[in-house]
Amino acid sequence: MANLTGPKGPGEPKSKGTRPVSDARIGLEKPEKTKESEKVAEPAPEPVGPDGDRFGHVPSMHGRQARELPAGTGDGSTGGSVKARLHALGLKGSPGLIKSAASDAIRYSSVPGGRILHGSVVIESARALAKLEGVLRVTGDLTIQESGLKSADLLVLKSLTELGGRLTLEGNPALQLFDACENLERARGIYLGFNTAVARVSLPKLKEVDAAFIVEANSALGELILPAFAKGGRYVHVHDNPALTTVLAPSLDVVHDELSFLDNPRLITVRLASKAKPATVGALELGKNGAASYPLLFATVVKA
Numbered sequence: 001m002a003n004l005t006g007p008k009g010p011g012e013p014k015s016k017g018t019r020p021v022s023d024a025r026i027g028l029e030k031p032e033k034t035k036e037s038e039k040v041a042e043p044a045p046e047p048v049g050p051d052g053d054r055f056g057h058v059p060s061m062h063g064r065q066a067r068e069l070p071a072g073t074g075d076g077s078t079g080g081s082v083k084a085r086l087h088a089l090g091l092k093g094s095p096g097l098i099k100s101a102a103s104d105a106i107r108y109s110s111v112p113g114g115r116i117l118h119g120s121v122v123i124e125s126a127r128a129l130a131k132l133e134g135v136l137r138v139t140g141d142l143t144i145q146e147s148g149l150k151s152a153d154l155l156v157l158k159s160l161t162e163l164g165g166r167l168t169l170e171g172n173p174a175l176q177l178f179d180a181c182e183n184l185e186r187a188r189g190i191y192l193g194f195n196t197a198v199a200r201v202s203l204p205k206l207k208e209v210d211a212a213f214i215v216e217a218n219s220a221l222g223e224l225i226l227p228a229f230a231k232g233g234r235y236v237h238v239h240d241n242p243a244l245t246t247v248l249a250p251s252l253d254v255v256h257d258e259l260s261f262l263d264n265p266r267l268i269t270v271r272l273a274s275k276a277k278p279a280t281v282g283a284l285e286l287g288k289n290g291a292a293s294y295p296l297l298f299a300t301v302v303k304a
Helices: 080-088 127-132 151-159
Strands: 003-005 107-111 114-118 120-123 135-138 142-145 162-170 186-193 200-202 208-216 223-225 235-239 246-249 258-262 269-272 279-281 284-287 298-301
Touching (some): 107 135, 120 127, 127 135
Parallel strands (some): 003 298, 114 135, 120 142, 135 162, 162 186, 186 208, 200 223, 235 258, 258 284, 279 298
Antiparallel strands (some): 107 114
């Protein structure tokens, strides 16, 4: 069993030992995306949830059936991966419901040691990566999607230390290793999904995300290495990674809403927090993984 403790609810019997973990399947938070030319842009305004979070709510998908979306809202140019992502949410239909970026140009400002990119940028080719040369901070989102980029192409990201928006790495079939963001310390949120060849993800200096960290449907991913990751924002979800064997996050301190490992059939090693200092989480969910429990996963459930 995972090392899991937490306060008992009013209808929950008092007992010693570990708290049972539900295997019920939950839904995934999906980052918004669009297939655009190599434009860089100020992000369009996002709707603000009742709690003020702009990253979006992760809804429960338990028992949800696929439903048709209204037709005629998009031109179908965003490609198969967006449709696959919509289907994973229990939806079918037009990918045009995914938010498009605005068309305003980005700008730069100089700071000691590099420069700041003001706005959001979508990368779909090696040529577009030149926009990030010497950039220490991006104030908006950084999206790398449906590209033919290889691991060596991303070395330009080594200078990046902070993202004011989201890092999205999605649908990049030639990418085998993602460790170029070796100096990234914080981001609004991170989404890594549908990268069919990525075998290892390493973010050695990442300390925190404000909203969510989502890793899903990366068919070759074997290792997720996050040695400094302490603040997981609202959600940390690791779902549907069939080759994943190892997750290391020994410094994790808090995930406010939910920590979830689901449908990772080869996942046998999870090292998270420590016995002396367990992570505080709003909920912990394990199901359909390579092991029924993880003795090095230390978490205390504290419901708000």
